[in-house]
Amino acid sequence: MAVETDAGPSPELAVLTDTQINWERLNKTRFHVIGAILFTVQQALIHPMSVIKTRIQVDGLGLSQMSGTYVFRHILKTDGISGFFRGFGTSAVGSMPGRVLALTSLEVSKDMMLKHTEGLDMPEASRIGIANGVAGMVSNLVSCIYFVPLDVICQRLMVQGLPGTTQCKGPSDVLQKVMKTEGFRGLYRGFGLTALTQSPASALWWGAYGAAQHMIWRGLGYKDDDGDKRPSHMEMVTVQAGAGMIAGACSSVITTPIDTVKTRLQVMDGYCVGRPSVMKTAKGLIKEDGWWGFYRGFGPRFLNMSLYGTTMIVTYELIKRLSVKNN
Template identity: 75%
Template sequence: MAVEAEAATAPELALADTDINWARLDKTRFHIIGAFLFTAQSALLHPTAVVKTRMQVAGSSLSHMRGISVFKQILKTDGIPGIYRGFGTSAIGSLPGRVLALTSLEVSKDMMLKYTEGRDIPEATRVGIANGVAGMFSNLVCCVYYVPLEVIGQRLMVQGLPGTTVSSGPFDTVRKVIKAEGFRGLYRGFGLTAVTQSPASALWWGAYGAAQHIIWRSLGYRDEMNKKPSHMEMVTVQATAGMVAGACSSVITTPLDTVKTRLQVMDNCVVGRPSVLKTMRTLLKEYGWWGFYRGFGPRFLNMSLYGTTMIVTYELIKRLSVRQ
């Protein structure tokens, strides 16, 4: 998942000092630090994405195995490079995308806050609307950039499996996709990605906001109180809420992610021109309804860890990027 939205605020008394808007940021520092820290985060989570993708691909002997068994098998046959297949393409290719994501996110959020300023809307609702709109807008903008990158990265992860083509690297993968399907081949699953990311983002931030609110109140914080939490408390609450949100989101989005992954990695010459309905029928025929949850374990782990690390990392980036 690219960055979807800024952390929703907890009770105002608790997070007033963390409300860092676009105008207060040193833009150069913000993008440089953001690119570095989010690349490091991606490196930590990439193995779970490889395992998840391998489990979701048809015809793979790994598709019937549990996540931890798949991980061990990849290590046994391919070593450490095996669990980092496609990472170079993803890491380097994502750098411009991260700038695009962070900028579109912060600018659109800032515009929505200014647009709703002075209106008869509760402050918490106003901030929530701004975060939601910013998250959806940023997702739509980033889909244009990230879907081709995802197609290339996933093909590199699964190459050599039945129904896939072996290539010598990312550029060779691009050449073969364009040769076989034209430029639109790089945008396989674009519609499904764009349509599902918006509700997935809403679900993520809804779960995050609700979890954070419940945690703050369970710790004894109330809107009318002047007590403020420590930095460690804020980080812990944000991380826990992010983990809960990621876990909830993975339950809802895994079926669509499985269909999308199959659409993006299979070749026309093997399966004919793929479609969403054809892919769903194949999954039902091969595995039954549980087939839509192939790779759920690694995805659950990936999104839970992503939610936790993304929130903590993003808040840290903004604090480090405040103009002095």
């Protein structure tokens, strides 16, 4: 999970931020408790889109050729409202320890990098950018180690009953069947692909976010040297949300093909001859639908990442503001 750090204001937004909330200023217990609660709520809001996206990407017969709206109606008709929350309980409960690891590694590694680079002859923006970049990579790596097995289990629950998938009764049954057929390695299907693509994907997300936020502030009339003009709290939240939505939308265009291959690799059994691999999965997808097959589920993913970008940045900024130590 990539999240923005508050190491300090960039030159573009120097006049727009009055405080910087770093690791030392946070009440750690409050930070993790509030974070677990708010991110679970955020996850509940976007989970239905993940279910729709995953079903389109995996189904090799009917749903893969249908629109997100059709799949939405199909799930509602066959499974009811509960169908949109398949795997949510496992994901929500299982994600809590992972979020603690990800948020802690993000903030601690960022804080360490800022201290190690303090006093170096480089622009402050470059120093903050390097610290945030390293923190994002460390956090992503920690997240992959924990979240890929959880992702494998949750996505298998999402696609119960679709062609090429194994029927399971619940998360413990999924775990037992994967371990029985493939061993521990089966829980890490798609790990390499996920780990290798998370860093550039995060860079793309935050690059788009920063550029979008700067353009929005400029459009609202805020200038770098206008030290007397300060935005209201509502303006800050609105701009952050808008920039997060734009960043998520831009990122989805680039990352959907990788996500499609990863999802199919993680949940489809008997799809490839021999042990599943990235190349075998990609070739099978091309054979089925051609190159457009890599964009299965693009609509739901586009909406999902736009909503994720918006809710994630607003939620994270709120968590940090609520977690500042009382002086």
